Amino acid sequence: MPEELLHFVEEFALAYEGAGLPRSAGRILGWLMVCDPPEQNAAQLAQVLGASKASISTMTRLLVQMHLIERVPRRGSRQAYFRIRPGTWSERVRQGLAGLSLYKNLAEKGLKLLEKAPPAQRQRLEEMRDLYAFFEEELQGLFERYQRRKGA
Amino acid sequence: MPEELLHFVEEFALAYEGAGLPRSAGRILGWLMVCDPPEQNAAQLAQVLGASKASISTMTRLLVQMHLIERVPRRGSRQAYFRIRPGTWSERVRQGLAGLSLYKNLAEKGLKLLEKAPPAQRQRLEEMRDLYAFFEEELQGLFERYQRRKGA
DNA sequence: TATTTTGTTCAGTATTGACTAAACTATTTG
DNA sequence: CAAATAGTTTAGTCAATACTGAACAAAATA
Structure with missing residues (x-):
């Protein structure tokens, strides 16, 4: 299979490593984005990507989760075929959203601890909370708009 | 200083570890979010957080970068005092934004490779590109709106 | 200028985690 | 039922990296 595609897969994996995915999980994801046919079984993945069965097994489980x-x-057939889940990219955005509320909650927890502190001391956390609250709220809206637009 | 605050700092560090920061860098960041006064020198950080001078030196450099x-x-005085940079949280969002275009470009690069492939094969990358393009665009706008709102 | 204070760099340690080979389990097919 | 096939789990290896103590450098103070 084309050399160029494998290079793309590697770049893909590298990019998602920055987002916390193990390299080899990123490779699987990248390959499943471009492969033909779009469904691939474990053996095929192992062969194309040059990884062990064990790794494929572990990483596909992770990606499914x-x-x-x-x-x-x-x-x-008992064989496992894998493919990109339709709506995967929406899912990633949704996960990002969940991350935002994590940080917002963190800021709020801190503010509770500093309840009696002077405003000057609270200000840093307030800025943090306000920003995350704003984006959480607005992204929620954006997200719905995207879904709707895609439906049309 | 209060036990509870240190626990908060730990939680803070843990949360940002998920975003790729070394634990001890997260601790510094967390402590600087709540400490009084808001400026702290290296010795103070080392003492409060129970870390070595070396670690403080390395991690503050990272956080400054x-x-x-x-x-x-x-x-x-030659002493180095550190504080949360005003606008830090906007900065993080901006960095996140930059991440989006990375992924969009990735999708586009893939599409170029599949230029001659049938639409069915291109479709996965197209969905990816469309989504990231949408959010990159819209978040840009959101971001500006937030800045403006804060100015008022 | 000598001493103390402050911070950085370096070398080494320990921990984490990705990855593999091999043993094992389960399922399908002869 | 036996043999082959597919996948999971486990134990262990290797590499990356966070972290420390100690040596070092630079600057302030005596």
Whole structure:
């Protein structure tokens, strides 16, 4: 299979490593984004990506748990086929959103601790909370708008 | 200083570890979010957080490079004082934004490779590109709106 | 200038985590 | 039921990196 595609897959994996994915999980994800046919079984993944069965098994499980890929059952066969889950990219945005509220909550927890502190001391946390609250709120709206637009 | 605050700092560090910061850098950041006074020198940080001078030196450098904290010069003293950089949280959002275009570009690069592939094969990358393009665009606007709102 | 204070750099340690080979389990097919 | 096939789990290896103590450098103070 084309050399260029594998290079792309590597770049893809590198990019998502920055987002916290193990390199080899990123490679699986990247390959599943471009491969033909879009469903691939474990053996194929191992062969193309030059990884061990064990790694494929672990990493596909991870990716399934993250709702980024899904197992496609094949009737009459126990083989596991995997493919990019439709809506994967929305899912990532949604996960990002969840991250925002984590940080917002963190700021609020801090503010509770500093309840009796002078405003000057609280100000840093307030800025943090306000910003995350704003983006959480607005992104929620944006997200819905995107979904709706895609429906049309 | 209060036990509870240190626990908060730990939680803070843990949260930002998920975002790729070393634990001890997260602790510094967390402490600088709540400490009084808001400027702290290296020795104070080392003492409160129970870290070595070496670690403080390395991690403050990292945080300064990331534009999350800044050195505050004290005239007549060589001591380095650090504080949360005003606008730190906007900065983090801006960095997140930059991340989005990275992914969008990635999708576009892939599409170029699949230029001659049938639409069915291109579709996954197209969805990815569209989504990131949408959010990059819209977040840009949101961001400006936030800045303006804060100015008022 | 000598001493003390402050911070950085370096070398080494310890921990984490990605990855593999091999053993194991389960399922399908002969 | 036996043999082959597919996948998971486990134990162990290797590499990356966070962190420390100690040596070092630079600057302030005596």
